[in-house]
Amino acid sequence: MAFDIDMIKKVYRQMVERVDKAREIVGKPLTLSEKILYSHLWDGTTDKAFTRGKDYVDFAPDRIALQDATAQMALLQFMQAGKEKVAVPTTVHCDHLILAKQGAEKDLKRANDVSSEVFDFLGSVSNKFGIGFWKPGSGIIHQVVLENYAFPGGMMIGTDSHTVNAGGLGMLAIGVGGADAVDVMAGMAWELKFPKLIGIKLTGKLNGWTSAKDVILKVAGILTVKGGTDAIIEYFGSGAKALSCTGKGTICNMGAEIGATTSTFGYDDSIERYLRATDRADIADAANEIAAYLTGDDEVYANPELYFDQVIEIDLDTLRPHLNGPFTPDLATPVGELGAKAKANGWPIKVDWGLIGSCTNSSYEDLTRAASIAKQAVDKKIKAKADFGINPGSEQIRYTAERDGILKIFEDLNVTIFTNACGPCIGQWDRSDVKGDEKNTIVHSFNRNFSKRADGNPNTHAFVGSPEMVTAIAISGRLDFDPMNDTLLNEDGEEVKLDEPIGIELPPNGFEVKDAGFVEPVADGSSINISVNPTSERLQLLTPFEPIGNKIEGAKLLIKAFGKCTTDHISMAGPWLRFRGHLDNISNNCLIGAVNAFGKKTNFVKNQLTGEFGGVPDVARAYKSAGIKTIVVGDHNYGEGSSREHAAMEPRHLGVVAVLVKSFARIHETNLKKQGMLGLTFADESDYDLIQEDDTINFLDLNEFAPGKQLTIEFVHTDGSKYIIKTNHTYNQSQIEWYNKGSALNLIKRQSA
Ligand code: MIC
Ligand code: SF4
Numbered sequence: 001m002a003f004d005i006d007m008i009k010k011v012y013r014q015m016v017e018r019v020d021k022a023r024e025i026v027g028k029p030l031t032l033s034e035k036i037l038y039s040h041l042w043d044g045t046t047d048k049a050f051t052r053g054k055d056y057v058d059f060a061p062d063r064i065a066l067q068d069a070t071a072q073m074a075l076l077q078f079m080q081a082g083k084e085k086v087a088v089p090t091t092v093h094c095d096h097l098i099l100a101k102q103g104a105e106k107d108l109k110r111a112n113d114v115s116s117e118v119f120d121f122l123g124s125v126s127n128k129f130g131i132g133f134w135k136p137g138s139g140i141i142h143q144v145v146l147e148n149y150a151f152p153g154g155m156m157i158g159t160d161s162h163t164v165n166a167g168g169l170g171m172l173a174i175g176v177g178g179a180d181a182v183d184v185m186a187g188m189a190w191e192l193k194f195p196k197l198i199g200i201k202l203t204g205k206l207n208g209w210t211s212a213k214d215v216i217l218k219v220a221g222i223l224t225v226k227g228g229t230d231a232i233i234e235y236f237g238s239g240a241k242a243l244s245c246t247g248k249g250t251i252c253n254m255g256a257e258i259g260a261t262t263s264t265f266g267y268d269d270s271i272e273r274y275l276r277a278t279d280r281a282d283i284a285d286a287a288n289e290i291a292a293y294l295t296g297d298d299e300v301y302a303n304p305e306l307y308f309d310q311v312i313e314i315d316l317d318t319l320r321p322h323l324n325g326p327f328t329p330d331l332a333t334p335v336g337e338l339g340a341k342a343k344a345n346g347w348p349i350k351v352d353w354g355l356i357g358s359c360t361n362s363s364y365e366d367l368t369r370a371a372s373i374a375k376q377a378v379d380k381k382i383k384a385k386a387d388f389g390i391n392p393g394s395e396q397i398r399y400t401a402e403r404d405g406i407l408k409i410f411e412d413l414n415v416t417i418f419t420n421a422c423g424p425c426i427g428q429w430d431r432s433d434v435k436g437d438e439k440n441t442i443v444h445s446f447n448r449n450f451s452k453r454a455d456g457n458p459n460t461h462a463f464v465g466s467p468e469m470v471t472a473i474a475i476s477g478r479l480d481f482d483p484m485n486d487t488l489l490n491e492d493g494e495e496v497k498l499d500e501p502i503g504i505e506l507p508p509n510g511f512e513v514k515d516a517g518f519v520e521p522v523a524d525g526s527s528i529n530i531s532v533n534p535t536s537e538r539l540q541l542l543t544p545f546e547p548i549g550n551k552i553e554g555a556k557l558l559i560k561a562f563g564k565c566t567t568d569h570i571s572m573a574g575p576w577l578r579f580r581g582h583l584d585n586i587s588n589n590c591l592i593g594a595v596n597a598f599g600k601k602t603n604f605v606k607n608q609l610t611g612e613f614g615g616v617p618d619v620a621r622a623y624k625s626a627g628i629k630t631i632v633v634g635d636h637n638y639g640e641g642s643s644r645e646h647a648a649m650e651p652r653h654l655g656v657v658a659v660l661v662k663s664f665a666r667i668h669e670t671n672l673k674k675q676g677m678l679g680l681t682f683a684d685e686s687d688y689d690l691i692q693e694d695d696t697i698n699f700l701d702l703n704e705f706a707p708g709k710q711l712t713i714e715f716v717h718t719d720g721s722k723y724i725i726k727t728n729h730t731y732n733q734s735q736i737e738w739y740n741k742g743s744a745l746n747l748i749k750r751q752s753a
Contacts (some may be wrong), residue, residue: 001435002280002434003132004063004089008151011062012286013152015039015293021111025049029297031307032266033197033232036172039157042189043548050194052309053230053358056732058189058368061174062088063149063156064181068122069096069426070159070644072581074178075125076542077745078185081751083129084526086122087187090124091132091149093141100423101430104398108137108419118581121530122642128525129185138517139394139420141664142166142359145173146249147278147396147511152267152287152294157190159180161256161643161667162359162447166672167264168249169270170173170294172232174262177645179674179744186748191734195261199308201301202239205689206315208500209335209484211369212247213361213445213466216254217322218314220333226637227262229666231309236301239316244505245274246363253360253446257329259640259665266295270505274535277506321469323479326441326461328564335469340672347461347479351386352433353442354474355454356467357418361445362393364511367401369503370467371409373483377475377496378412381491385477386443387433388415391423396513403512413475424454429453443473448641450568452593456575466502467576539581544749545676547742548629548657551697558620558630558656559605560691562597565634567642567668569593571650583653590650591616591632598693608694609661617654624630624655633691634661639668658699660713660727662688673735676743683726690725694718705739707732 002008015035022038023030026049030038038046050057052407064086066074071092071676075726078086079608097118098111112119119136119236126133141158142165146659152155152170157163159181166173175194186188200219206212219233235248243251248265255263265271275284287294300307304498320334326347332339342349356370367390390410392398398420401407407417423429425446431454434440446454449462463479472483475498481488487495522528532539563570570588579586592603592615606612607619607624621628632651638661639647650672651659658678662685672679682688682732692715701714710726731739 002283003148003668007062007089008154009286011154012290016125016290018045021045029307029741030350031197031234031300032098032264032294032296033172033234036153036155037194052194053196055194056191058191058193059155061088061155061157061184061190062452063154064184065141065145065149065156065158065163066090066092066098066181067160067581067621068092068094068118069577070138070178071122072539073645074159075122075647076581077178077182079125079530080542080745081182081186081748083186085130086185088184090185091134092126093134093138093144094119094122094136095140095421096426096428098419098421098423099428099430100391100418106421111136113605116170121532121539121581123519124528125530128528128530129203130521130525132521133519135517135519137395139357139396140362140422140543141251143362143393143397144340146246147394151283157184157741159643160167161641162253164255164260164262165249165253165359167252167255168245169274170265170267172262172264174347175256175643177643177648177667177674179645180670182745183748188748193230196309198231198233199304199311200233200235201237201304201311201313202235202316203237203313204239204315205242206316209321209469210316210319211466211468212243212250214319214321215314216466217250217324217332218319219312220254220258220324220330222312223258224330225257225328225722226256226259226663227639229253231239231260233263234296235263236296240265241268241270243270244365244731245270249342249363250360251698254329255449258635261666267291278511279493312531321466323463323465323469324633325463327449327451329447329449329464336482336485341480346437348441349479349607350441351443351473351477351479352440354386354388354470355424355442355444355446356470357391357393357423358446360447361467362391362397364397364400364507365503365505366445367392367397367406369501370471371406372496372502373468373471373475374413374415375409378409380496382475382488382496383491384413384475386474388413388474390415390416390423391418392420395420395515395517396511398552399513400511404509426577426579427453427456429455433461443470443479445470450566450641452572453568472498488600488696522661527712537585538578540583542583544746545652545742547676547740550703550705552629552657552702555629555631555657555697556608556623557691557693557695557697558589558623558632559594559616560633561591561594561635561638562600563595563635565594565638566640567644567647570639570647571644573598583649583752586646587650587653588617590620590654606693620654620656629657630655631658631660631697632656633688634659635688636662638664640665643667645671645675648675652677667711669730673731673738674744676741676746678729678739680711680727680729683728687725690723691715692717700724705736707736
């Protein structure tokens, strides 16, 4: 039984009516993405067709999901919104705050001790406001959502960039910052620029060592980390239909790594099979009744060039397994070619760890494909050369995999089974084998491999691959191992080869679980009191931001970030996750991972007041207490990666008024706007080079801040010479209102009062 079949049936009734109307208005056959977008308009129906990549449109998502690391800030904001209950079904998932160290049982116990304050806070706020609560150990948010809440044709938002994973079940699921989620929880519309559409046609069928992961590793290589920006990617074709539902989830999940707003697949047999296997036959039956509405129109898939802004075709018959990395998920290399590339670039060939898991690749099918390789190693008497760890995606998967003897296979190979949680994927990893910043290589089935992400070491070279490839590489202990062609020496000195992986799409005896870890909220939470200890180092009630105003003069440069500056560089995760509910404390990690363009060091910037160098947060605090506003300058795709709004709130808290870059990642740009700051882009990119460390900065026409109008900024060098540059922005009138009020939340508060 689905959690919310009545809501889903209502969405389906509306869909029929609204899609028919939209087809008339748009005047041509529709993609699946358009069907879902047009049937989730805040105003119900429309009398105009929207322009992709241009019009801001209000939507009404069906559901919201939050994870513990972002939920703290989201709920602290929601508590200020003056509402009694969430307006839209919402869940909180505890998955990011569990350190992987000794294995599931001990690690979970330790997390429950260490983070009880935060888990209790999230649990009681959830209970108060009618939010479903998934306890630590229940699983990774996106896997739990796929198993329980995602449904074909639906629209959801989540405070995590990999919310897009639910596209595997044929929905539009979009990652947002906490402030966006607060709008929807408070009963308001959710605004999005109507996305562009990229169609990816999959032909042929996966075979041998190639898996769904390789589809997205290949796509990442083609589109790069910003190729999907402001676009929805819709997969179709016979190859798409031949993929399992969780395989589709893997592909959609990593769409976040190419900046895509989201990705999706049309409803088909594999999605139906998955719904039935996860005890949601009621959704499958309802979906079957309107199946044609839950996929793109035939004409669209027959002539995609006429309907999508860009079309890519991938033949699964000839696709090869890839490993992407290091340091960026779009550096794609086919497995057989990695040895030479590694040698040429000085990447360590020896592999120290193999890790399987993360929201991307922790399904039952993933575990069985990896287990089929692990079993051969045991049977053929090969010991794994690298250390090896697994985080199952959910308690339901773990329980079922244990029952079916799959975990036993890994244990026989000495693999550590960590908690059903994010673990090493987000730097929650107590890695003991490598000390300091020793150069080393790891392979994992996660989605991101930015510098320092898994273990905090800038010299860990992380490569992303499918779980079965990670297993093979971990067994061989070598990055240049090609299981399709190479052999391994076993304990008896014989050369043995690994056979192709074999997976089981869905458990033949069904999924099973004892305690899935779900806590339903009470019907009336009005008497529940939420208290936050004022001396807590982990939680802090928010004080509203003051408006920045329309006069910025005499500002200083806090940092000119050089090269890649992801949200991991702006607000690192790992050990800092513990401060996600305490704005002042987490601000001490603000931009400490960004490389300063002057001197090329991290966390080392000049304080113009004293002439001395210091860490970014300290220097920012010094300017702030002297009453001096600061700006941050950055390169392309600034803020790529996570949805964490801390990357916007921390600079805001420390007195940064504007972030001026060559280009932004979508979620981060919105997060800056929501927190009442200026997110600007250079009209002429080369102006980036003009900016000097000791410039004084004046905004010349901020009093005329208006949609579509450039803002002019003057930079004064120390010798008194000046130059003036033009900057672009994408603020519409209501977003300018957020700026004027100090933040979007300040505006909601006024409206509720
Ligand atoms: C991530 O994968 O980077 C995270 C941690 O899941 C983030 C969310 C966060 O920073 O809490 C994301 O992807 O949005
Ligand atoms: Fe968790 Fe990693 Fe997925 Fe982010 S990418 S939600 S940290 S498993």
